[in-house]
Each structure stands twice: as structure tokens, then as C-alpha cells.
Amino acid sequence: MNPREDIKAIYSKAIEAVDPYKAVRSSLIREGNVLRLIDGTVFNLSDIKNIYVVGAGKATAPMAKAVEDILGDSISQGVIAVKYGYRENLSRIALREAAHPVPDENGLKASQEIIDVLGRAGEGDLVISCISGGGSALLPYPVEPITLAQKQDLTQKLLKSGASIKELNVVRKHISRTKGGNLALASYPATVINLMMSDVVGDDMDIIASGPFVPDESTYMDALSILQRHNLVKEVAPSIIHHLEKGVNGEIPETPKDKHIFEKVHNCIVASNIIACMAAYTKACELGYNSIILSSMIEGDTAQCASFHSAIAFEVIKTGNPVKIPACIISGGETTVVVKGNGLGGRNMEFAMQIAPLIEGLPIAAASVGTDGTDGPTDAAGAVADGTTVTKAQQLGLNIDEYINNNDSYHFFEALGDLIKTGPTNTNVMDVRIIIVV
CATH class of the missing domain: 3.40.1480.10 (MOFRL domain)
Known part of the structure; x- marks a missing residue:
């Protein structure tokens, strides 16, 4: 036995087992005009007007490639955001590269494109979402007046403080136009298939990439408490604290929590740790x-x-x-x-x-x-x-x-x-x- 060589063989097999392309192909199956999820949910493609594909994350490019290979020319339009270097050759879906773990301007532009695409979706349309770890940083679209630079600074300080990914995402949800169910809101009333590669402990769907298509159970108070716990209230931009305090006081709406928005969202975790x-x-x-x-x-x-x-x-x-x-x-x-x-x-x-x-x-x-x-x-x-x-x-x-x-x-x-x-x-x-x- 050679422990070092064996360790390499073992972790290589672990990575191979969670190949995103294979995970999507085994979870989303097309049989003629019928599209079927692994849980048995069936979608009749002949009843669907337009198909839009969006997504973000480090595993999203091969996920989108799988969707392209399944649906081909049936895809009307799509755009995804991935980490620099995490590419795939796509023909129907636009691929945008951006920074992770600290977001950048390219991530902001990609987020705006995704919101624009979802704005075209309506009744009778289908949105397929490819979400994976890293998606939260790759979908940076802060609410006004918070700037991207202020959000970058917040992310860096939370990471250095030892905050967990769950804590980081709770805060990010409450200063974002894309997270915490906001992409579900942007897609409504279209039907959504939300495919996810889980990168969070316990596979909590509202934490994966900050749950852009999933109801958010956290609150502004939770987000503010996290900054207080890590002694960051006086360290981050005042505009962030002011926004969270307005939320706590009920002056601005919470992340989407209306059940009707999520009634046509079908969530499916395709791979996990x-x-x-x-x-x-x-x-x-x-x-x-x-x-x-x-x-x-x-x-x-x-x-x-x-x-x-x-x-x-x-x-x-x-x-x-x-x-x-x-x-x-x-x-x-x-x-x-x-x-x-x-x-x-x-x-x-x-x-x-x-x-x-x-x-x-x-x-x-x-x-x-x-x-x-x-x-x-x-x-x-x-x-x-x-x-x-x-x-x-x-x-x-x-x-x-x-x-x-x-x-x-x-x-x-x-x-x-x-x-x-x-x-x-x-x-x-x-x-x-x-x-x-x-």
C-alpha cells in the first residue's frame, strides 16, 4: 500500500462521482415530447411556449451543457454565470465568466442579464435553472443604494471572520435582487425546474447559492444579528446596516415568502457530498x-x-x-x-x-x-x-x-x-x- 498514491485515487473517484453533466442527465430525462424529473414529475413539451435556461455556480457550465443536449433547439434563450476558467462549449446558452468568492463587475452584468431573460418568461413558459456552489458570489446584484464595492468588502470581511456559508448567505440574501427566492419572483408565473448541485451541509435548498428560486426562511433580523455576532456592524458600509435596519423595522419588504410565487417551482438536488x-x-x-x-x-x-x-x-x-x-x-x-x-x-x-x-x-x-x-x-x-x-x-x-x-x-x-x-x-x-x- 502507498497511502499518498491511494489518497489521490480515492479523492479522484469522489470527484468523478459528482460529475455535473452525468448528474443532470440522470435526473432530467426526455422521452419524445415528455420531460421527466427523477422524482416522477412530468412536463409536456408540446404545451410549453418557450424554454429559458439560467444559472450560476462553479458546476453550472456542464449542467447547462447537459440541458442543451437534452433539449437542443427547443431552448429559446439562456445565460449562465460561472467562475473564471470553469467553461463549457455551449451553443444555445450564453456563458459569462465572473469572480469567486469575492464578486466582481462581470458577475453584476451577468446577474442583470439573467434578470432580463427571466423577465421575458410568462404563463406557459418553462425556466430551467442550473444552480451550484459558488452561485451566490456569481449573482451579485445588490439593492440600491448598496454598491458592488461595498458588497465585495462585506463578503471579504465575513469570510475572514470565520462566518459559515449559511451565515454568509443569510446576509447576502437580504441585500440582493437575485437571492432568497428573488429569481423565482422574477420568473413568475412561468413554470421552473430548479436543478441544484448541493455544496452546503445538510443540503438545505435555501442555502445553496443563497436559494435564488427557493423560499427564504431567514429575516432581516437574522442578517443583522450575524453581523453583530461577528463584530462587523461598524466595519461594513453604513448603507448595508441602514438597509438591514429598515428591513427589521418593516420599512421595506422581506425576501419573497408568498407561497403562490413558488407553487410552480420544482426543486431537484442532482448531486451532493x-x-x-x-x-x-x-x-x-x-x-x-x-x-x-x-x-x-x-x-x-x-x-x-x-x-x-x-x-x-x-x-x-x-x-x-x-x-x-x-x-x-x-x-x-x-x-x-x-x-x-x-x-x-x-x-x-x-x-x-x-x-x-x-x-x-x-x-x-x-x-x-x-x-x-x-x-x-x-x-x-x-x-x-x-x-x-x-x-x-x-x-x-x-x-x-x-x-x-x-x-x-x-x-x-x-x-x-x-x-x-x-x-x-x-x-x-x-x-x-x-x-x-x-
């Missing part, structure tokens, strides 16, 4: 490891997550529980990092750096990988560490504590040659962690 974890489990078993999936819903502080996973590996060595050596421990989800330094990194590389000193000298290898191929604002998907990482770092004159304190996981693992680089995967179902004990 547990599918990736199950594929990783199957591959690990094929490689001869006694394997276990801890959970696909792990969240919280990255350092604490690393400590928790190392403790399970220690238990495997000590008592053979919950699985015996050779063991493969698999988990999924999305943790958060409270950024205190000025280094470069992401939560997956941070996990590997935090676990490295805990497993030093032991027959353990650990990796954390973002299924989208991107960890933070870097070209790496994650990193791998083992029982020799700290020693190798010392031999290169690197002090791991200094890198941890500076949140500089990228440069630490770059120097060791232990970054995991997959390139853009065009999918996104959060992260997969793999711990091997031999």
Missing part, C-alpha cells in the same frame, strides 16, 4: 482498506476538525476502533477558518497543516480536498500531510508554527511539494477528507 463520500468509500475498500464514512455534514472550526480527525486515527492505532488497520477514514462537509494572519491558503490546506504536527512520527496520512478544485483564492484544491511532514519542513528551514499563525498553508505545502492540484473540476459538493492509517 454524500455521493462523493460514498464513492471514496467504495474506492478505499477496493484498495484494501477497512473504511468508514464519519459524516458528510462536518462543519465548524478547521483546527478543531483536524484535532477530531487525528483523535479517531489515534483510536484506530490504539484499539482498532472504529475500524482496524489498514484503515481509511472519510468525511465530508465544509469547515471555516478564522483568518488572523496575512498568508495565502484555504480551509483544506489549513486542515492538512493543522493535522500535520498532531500525526508527526505516526503511520498516518491525511488530506483534505475541495471537490471544485479550488481552495481559497489559490490554484490548489487542498494538500496532503503525513507523519514526516513536520520533519521535512524543518529540514527545509520551515517552522510550521509560524505558517499556522500566519494562515500561510499554501506556501508551506508548496515548499514541500505537497499541494493537491486538480485544476478546475467543474463540480462542487464541498470538501472530502481522507485519513489513512497503516
